Amino acid sequence: MRMSHMFGRTLRAAPADVEIISHQLSLRAGLIRPLGAGLFSLLPLGWRVVNKIEDIIREEMDAIGGQEMMMPVVHPADLWRQSGRYQVVGPELARWKDRSDRDMVLALTHEEVVAQLASTEINSYRQLPQIVYHLQTKFRDEPRSRGGLIRVREFTMKDSYSLDLDEAGLEESYSKHWIAYDRIFRRTGLRFIVVTADVGMMGGSKSEEFMAFSPNGEDTILICDSCGYASNQEVARFGRDAASDDAPLPMEEVETPNTTTIQLLADYLKIPTSKTAKAVFYMGESGRFIFAVIRGDLEINETKLRTATGEGGLVPATVEQIKAVGAEAGYGSPVGVKGAFIVVDESVRDARNLVAGANKPGYHLLNVNLGRDYQADVVTDIASAQAGYPCPDCRESMRAERAIEAGNIFKLGTRYSEALGATYLDAEGQEHPVVMGSYGIGSGRLLATVIEQRYDDKGILWPIAIAPYHVSLVAIGSADDTETIAQADALYEALKAAGVEVLYDDRDERPGVKFNDADLIGNPLRIAVSSRNLAKGQLEIKRRSASEPEFVSMDGAVEAILAELDVIAAEELVAAGL
RNA sequence: CGGGGUGUGGCGCAGUCGGUAGCGCGCGGCGUUUGGGACGCUGAGGUCGAAGGUUCGAGUCCUUUCACCCCGACCA
Structure with missing residues (x-):
């Protein structure tokens, strides 16, 4: 490509309000242009990168037996009513009516369509297992798009779906995807880790995320370097203290003026915060009052609490709502409350004689114990794991990292196949629902994620695989x-x-402009032709990642360049462990 | 949806006390220049996000509104 005719130009500076590095560089290098909030055009340069990413994805999906197909972006709403997601999913699902007044949706993902297709195409156990996939536009009316291509509203995603006879088959399809994803992200030059994750609105039994390290990541992951435990903070467990075997002491009310926070209370009574019980109040989506109780030194993890309560959403309760169940903000405890769904963290179950609120201003109760003084509707893990907490498996200290979710893999089970009638007959003529899995990678996000990890003060450093x-x-x-x-x-x-593949800067520009643009765009090898070197019969070759150039003879220059490109590609494979 | 910020030429910005809209980069033309974002001359390009109001007069003051960015909530 001759740069003198390339559509899309480089920018000397990114717009001032653009903050994260991949967003700045992808604008400056002329990869993308914004159209609206969370909506981007991919310019020719960016589109080439996306195509290369998608080719890698196709190769690896085909390698595990995936069959590429295509499904519509526009779906009849009835399909989504059948799966229940029409009702469950919030405003991120774009709903509209066509000219005949039929309810339609823009697809967030394609489980329903796959299940519907499976219901017509799959009849017999002989036809399973199957893996199908497509690369298709998705639209999600995100509450907040951000970070350029990191989180957008309209985007292209590779979605694959596995159809299996049973759980064992699903396990196999799932591990195949695990291997394919591992290869895809290695080949695109990412540094990443696989973590266990929340199943969220997808439902299903197991989910793992492929997380790429980046300070601009939206997720926090907890990692144990000692045993390899790694988890999204949303679902991360941690090593708990052993249950106390102290004898319960008689409950006693004490005056504790101006102790509306755990810290004030602990200071006033001169006890550690771990000897207190903290009450946190939410209103669930279903209208229930959710009364969460946790040891004073820990924090509630709302994802875990949602799972524990089955509530799709939780909002903090108001002072009036708190009073209505007989509690008192700042001095709350489950002792004596009515009409609340009480969820108790394991930390409180395993502790004895905690200090908890008396549900009246200025008073707390000493020696409060679960079971004797109040009952819980659920006792489970609702605590948020933090950096420095012990690993749940080996008890070594965990560290926290920010990361971008590059891909995830899901065991869906039979939720969609049952809802949409995707069943098969086994060898005995018995009908069973197809067992499904779903697996996603956003190609545009992957472009941005690679930039997040590969840049210097001059610009992008593309791996040759997707440059x-x-x-x-x-x-x-x-x-x-x-x-x-x-x-x-x-x-x-x-x-x-x-x-x-050559990007030829044939513009009538000064050398500095050309070198700077070459660095910004970040192709892995730069070749300079100048009268100075021609006089010596030489060409200058410089790797984007190197600080100094090398010189080769003009004779045999093409061979030397081909050899250098091979070396670069080989080094990348080694670095990726492939 | 809550909090914060920004809207003035393609990009980055200035615009004081309300009084003829400016600067740098970029873009067109001419000339000089050519190994890390050159220089001179000369041009083109702006309903100052939108609407309403105050005023003799509004980029500037008031009201409303829209868009975008950032934080949070939210999020396969």
């Missing part, structure tokens, strides 16, 4: 330096003929 071009060819010399131009033109043609 827009293999080579940036820079002609140094004015328009009237016909000899240099002729040599650069000839090299451009020769490289193209040799199958090299």
Whole structure:
């Protein structure tokens, strides 16, 4: 490609309000342009990267037996009513009516369609297992898009779906995807970790996320370097203290003025915060009052609490709602409350004689104990794991990292197949629901995620596997330096003929402009043709990642460049552990 | 949805006390220049996000509203 004719230009500066690095660089390098909130055009340069990413995805999906197909973005709402998601999913599902007044939706994902197709195409156990996938536009009216391509509203996602006879089959399809995803992300040059994750609105029994390390990530993951435990903070467990075997002491009310927070209370009574019980109040989506109780030194994890209560959403309760169940904000405890759904964290179950609120201002209760003084509707893990907490498996200290969710894999089970009648007959003629899994990767997000991990002060450092071009060819010399131009033109043609993808900077620009743009765009190899080097019969070759150039003879330059590209590709595979 | 911020030419910004809309970059033309974002001359390009109001007069003051960005909530 001759840069003099390339659609889309580089920018010297990114818009001032753009903050994260991948967003800045993808705008500056001319990969993307914004159209509206969470809506981006991919310019030719960015589109090349996305295509290469998608080709890698296709190769790896095909390698595990995936069959590519295509399903519509627009779905009849009835399909989503059948699965129940029409009712369950919030406003991120775009709903509209067509001209005949039929309810329609824009697909967030395609479980319903796959299940519907399975119901017509799959009849017999002989036809299973299957893996189908597609690369399709999805629309999610996100409450807040952010970070350029990291979180957008309209995006392309590779979705694959496995159809299996049973749980054992699903396990196999799931591990195949695990392997394919591992290879995809290695090949795109990502540093990542696989963590256990929340199943969220998808339902299902197990989910893992492929998380790429980045300070601009939206998720926090907890990692144990000692035993390899890694989990999204949303579902992360941690090593708990052993249950206390202290004898319960008589409950006693004490005056505790101005102790509306755990810290004030602990200071006033001169006890550690771990000897207190904290009450946190929510209103569930169903209208229930959710009364969460946790040891004073721990924090509630709302994802875990949602799972524990079965509530799709939780909002903090108001002072009036708290009073209505007989509790008191700042001095709350489950002792004596009515009409609340009480969820107690394991930490409180395993402790004895905690200090809890007396449900009246200025008073607390000493020696409160679960079972004797109040009952719980649920006792489970609702505590948030933090950096420094012990690993749940080996009890070594865990550390926290921010990360971007690059992909995830899900065991769905039979939720969708049952709802949409996707069943098969086994060898005995018995009908069973197909067991499903679903697996997603956003190609645009992956582009942004790779940039997040590969850049320097000059610009992007693409891995050759997904770089827009293999080579940036820079002609140094004015328009009237016909000899240099002729040599650069000839090299451009020769490289193209040799199958090299070349971005040829043939613009009438000063060398500094060209070098800076080449660095910004970040192709892995830069070749400079100049009269200075031509006089010595040489070409300059510089890796984007190197600080100093090398020189090769003009004779055999194409071979030398091909060899260097091979070396780069080989080194990347080694670095990726492939 | 809550909090914060920003809207002035393609990009980055200035615009004081309300008085003829400016600067740098970029863009067109001409000339010089050519190994890390050159220089001179000369041009083109703006309903100052929108609407309403105050005023003799509004980029500037008031009201409303829209868009975008950031934090949070939310989120396969």
